[in-house]
Amino acid sequence: MQRLSSSQLGSEFIDWPVYMRCALDLAVTVINTSPNPRVGCVIVKAGGIVGKGWHVSPGKDHAEIMALKSAGEDAKSSTVFVSLEPCSHIGRTGPCCDALIAAGISRLVIAGIDPNPEISGLGIKKIESAGIEVFYLEDSEAAARKINVGYFKRRETGLPYVRCKLAASIDGRTALSNGVSKWITSAEARADVQLYRAQSSAIITGVETVLSDNPSMNVRFDELNLTAEAKQQNLSLNSIQPLRVILDSNLRTPGTAKILHVDGGIRIYVAKKTIDQELVESKELPDNVELVFAEEESQRVNLHFVLESLALNCECNEVFVEAGPALSAAFLEAGLIDELIVYIAPKLLGSDAKPLFEIAGLQSMSESRNFAVKDLDKVGDDIRVCLIPQK
Template sequence: MSAAEQRWIPWMRRALQLAALADGHTSPNPLVGAVVLDAAGQLVGEGFHARAGEPHAEVGALAQAGDAARGGTIVVTLEPCCHHGRTPPCADAVIAAGIQRVVVALTDPDPRVAGGGLQRLRDAGLEVISGVLEAEAAYQNRAFVHRVQTGRPWGVLKWAMGLDGRTALSNGASQWISGPPARAWVHQLRAGCDAVIVGGGTVRADDPLLTSRGRCASEPLRVVLSRSLDLPQSAQLWDQTVAPTLVAHGPVAVAAAADEAPASVRLAALQGHGVAVQQLDRCEPEALFPELASRGCNRVLWECGPSLAAAALHQGCVQELAVVIAPKVMGGELARTPLGDLGFTAMDQVVPVSLAAAQNLGRDLLLQGVVGAMPIQDGVTRGTRQ
């Protein structure tokens, strides 16, 4: 990047900060922020994409700038779109505003755009600079980008454990391993996710609520992945006035034991509560993920037991780890650990994790890492908008 282009870095950082204000609210769209500078380089407008169907970041920033945008610069974290989706093309709005320079972090890979927005701006005589803070913008939108590229959401696996790696005592007791600050952080993490997933065993053992405790206006979808549909008749998850719930199951669930309620009765009971039900080809994480992507989920959170967590990791449905380590020693040869058997027999088979962040949450330590390599600066980690 040239010295002339580096002067846009502070403004792009501001645009990224604006984009982050809508974290957890824009799915299936990405996070996008924009700032408008007048011809003298003074800030005259800011905006961010708040949620799908609402104006894009460029439109909001240009509206705030008004006539002061003429002859100026717009700095935006994603290439202005050039197609009609739920909203009109942003490239046309930029041109109509009289902007003379556009500074972009990411180019849009959507075949409807794929650089077409930037080309339309160039054809209109605007100066275009791209790639400014591309790595930061790609990481910020890693969940959206992953869904666009793979057709599956970005999976975050979270657990809390003691210093000896235990997530529960030998008798199953696990409340509370972490302290109040860590639990508050988990609620905020849920607020930034589109769905929270557990297995039937977690529902039976813990009767979880799985909400953000009011930290977001629209609570994430609560998902139960169940092989047998052997679920409690009464559970907090069935209260749809709190948050929506989806129960996903495989074909095996239709075959109930003779001394149990038939699957049809169990499904009817769930639907009577207003719970959505989805049959999958297989009751596996890799079968669930395309369904969640079709529902517009960019980022989902696994809060499940060790067997389901291991299956999700093994099947490529975990891209990020969030591990809370409490300063406690729990012991017990039979005490539960975060993950079930992954079938590894040699150290060169283990899952590599790139540490992304570490911070203290009260007395607890939070470690966050990306499974495999960090999703930045690979030339394709980019986004699109609808």
């Protein structure tokens, strides 16, 4: 495999970054392909694109297969640009490497190596063993990882990528002192949240939120389709509801809670030493609810255990935390949040209203928690700030 940077691209390869950019753009055509990565593919011959493809959902054609079908006979002696190393193993579908070899392609250009141990580097070796040249565009690697930030994190660390969403007034308050929080943010901001939910493998909340707000915590696809970002990207939706996860140490979630009665799976994590079978039976929980007895930490559910479990047992790439100030603070203090999504509404709620996080007071500025601003946008009348916690 030859690794190439933009400075090493001669006249013969001058258009390669353009074709790879096209493959990367195709990769994000579908908002969520979990547990698989999002992948795009472009097939080029005689200076023009003859085939395009992208992965739609697990069990469906991978990007390379869709592109090969699109190209037909033109795939022979072509150059294939794919945003991630082709698979070489039999999973829900057959190996893409075999299909590329059978099609008689001349060259393969990739933007990233698949971190899946069943694939990592093996796809490249298989392609090269068939006499096909393989090139790695180093300058496209960051974009390839960004598209699949959760997939890479799960494969490399055993944990999903964690986003925590918060909504607050300009004085940093999330609800009135009496608990009322509907609505702090605009309808546009609430619709924007649906996009984050839709791209997540799981949505995590706490029992306090279930008891106080009785939310459904599902993706409202009718609202999501109205968002400007969805329209701009022409996103395709699988209409699959993310797994909903409730952290409930003592199983206080009532069997009538809305979150238990919408499409999709439910996991309730409880502290293993605090629940008896009689209590479980008394709840009359729906059949789609799975109780998971988690490791206990100070009589509470161990958050690290929860994330490991979601990655290992549910193959969750990205999870979205929508919880109250106590649970959000617990994730933050445990160092488990990768990205904060904060919607700031242009209103004041007063000093007795509830804060963003329930964290202990600090004595000096050196103790403060710092964040890097990743992104900042206006959504309706609100401001959306994406923040990365600094270690």
